[in-house]
Amino acid sequence: MKKTTFSPLFWPVSLNRNTIYVLDESLLPERLAYIRVKNYEQACTVIRQMKTRAFGQVLLLFYAFLLVIRQNKGRHSQVTVLKKVAQAFNATRPTLPFKFLTDMILGWAAQDLLLETMILGFLEVLQSSRIQQARQVADFIKDEETILTHCNVSGLMPLIGQFCQQDGHRVSFFVTETRPYLQGMRLTAWELQGAGFEVTVVCDGAAGHLMAGGLVDKVIVGADQLAQNGDVANKIGTLSLAVLARHFNIPFYVLCPPASQAATGKDIKIEIRPEKELLEFQGKRIAPTGVKGLYPGFDITPAELITKHIHMEL
């Protein structure tokens, strides 16, 4: 059996001594570079600046807590400090369920558990769960099928491809460019091509045309948040793909994080990003002067449009 290799996006954050290294996704694919983070305030800034996205942000949160724990070892005030750190992370972005994660860490701390060991153990389980997710969804892919994906699932897509290959199944990929940040074009296409897969970029509006032409066998996307009832929040454009997949009878799979405390999608707050992220491109305005933009970062796909949730086994 071939050795599995990982995309740099599969585990985009690491901790080495007192420095966290965060893959700067905003520089990809032109440059593979890491941002050094020395404290939790810097970590929060990196998140706000979208230098790393969904999964990278989760990893960064855990590593930032590890850093704080090491810096405050033995101090009586540790729990107070951890609460402050939790608040800072909770305030960074509304869509990601940071509170779920910070509550978990604070819960461990309150129970006087070996916090560092707990976090490191959790990250290890997280890693093997992600590999399991890729393995699980690969089971649904048949030989010569074409997968359509949107945005970026942090290294899972090339891993899915590799598992398909190990099963003797040739797969190819359509990737939506994913406006306005172009994560599909710039991250997913890059990592799939780097792993040797056949990958074709299309504009977001082309998904219907591809499906109508029988060119898509499966749609696989990730999720930024999973509600208790199975609704998911994911990158803007996901809902459109789910509706199209249903219309054209194409299976729609979602690689899910652990469920958040939101009961349904209606309880998930959709983050409205600054309009300039839509109206400017690489710092230059592309929209007519004075025209307004609306950029909801995410949309909600209701559970009934999802053929199968691929859950994490944590």
Added chain:
Amino acid sequence: MKKTTFSPLFWPVSLNRNTIYVLDESLLPERLAYIRVKNYEQACTVIRQMKTRAFGQVLLLFYAFLLVIRQNKGRHSQVTVLKKVAQAFNATRPTLPFKFLTDMILGWAAQDLLLETMILGFLEVLQSSRIQQARQVADFIKDEETILTHCNVSGLMPLIGQFCQQDGHRVSFFVTETRPYLQGMRLTAWELQGAGFEVTVVCDGAAGHLMAGGLVDKVIVGADQLAQNGDVANKIGTLSLAVLARHFNIPFYVLCPPASQAATGKDIKIEIRPEKELLEFQGKRIAPTGVKGLYPGFDITPAELITKHIHMEL
């Protein structure tokens, strides 16, 4: 009653003596400039370069014929020349039904009709038909409704808005940016804002989210080609909007050109544009090196997804 004003896009081509003036849509919204066209070969080049789009291309074709007719007045070889011109236009782009138009002109020529008078008369009828289309669709819009549109319908959208206002109905607009050429962001939003309407640009993938949130009352788009059975070819992304509108029970109106000879949408050839139009932005590559792109310029929306075709009365 307020005077109706026209967007520069409503009639983007004109003929003055021996020069055709073509609005260079590729420079909008930064610059309002016209390309001078002196012969039909230059006209074909302007079309291939997409300096003007659907409706502008139709106008340019007629004015180029007028030019040729004036230049060849009284010559015995006129019909031979006109056939050559027709062939040149037919070869420029597969999606637009140029053959339908050139056949019509050649038909007039074969019947020894006063060709110049016929063409000028046809253009006059074309203009009043377009105004009628805007008037007709405005009848469906109620007070305080929000219209979602895609790409650009050559000046019809501000006209629809003005007719709504004349009816005492306030309307606002969502415009998809329309990747990769951004005609929605750069043309439609520009002309709507210029006409004083409230207009908000969203990325193409946001349409589902807006509809799910009840923010869209009507979808109105144009069509590059209408088949005999009511299927339409229009800018890539239109099919996705039609499927979404059906899913969310939102009326979907199409402003149609005269029907072409295609029996159904299956008989319409979809033009595949050069991949660099997708993978580059303003001349600079934005996709990872070596990654392929697929850019179908149009998609087919089946008649059954269209609530109402707004036909031209020619």
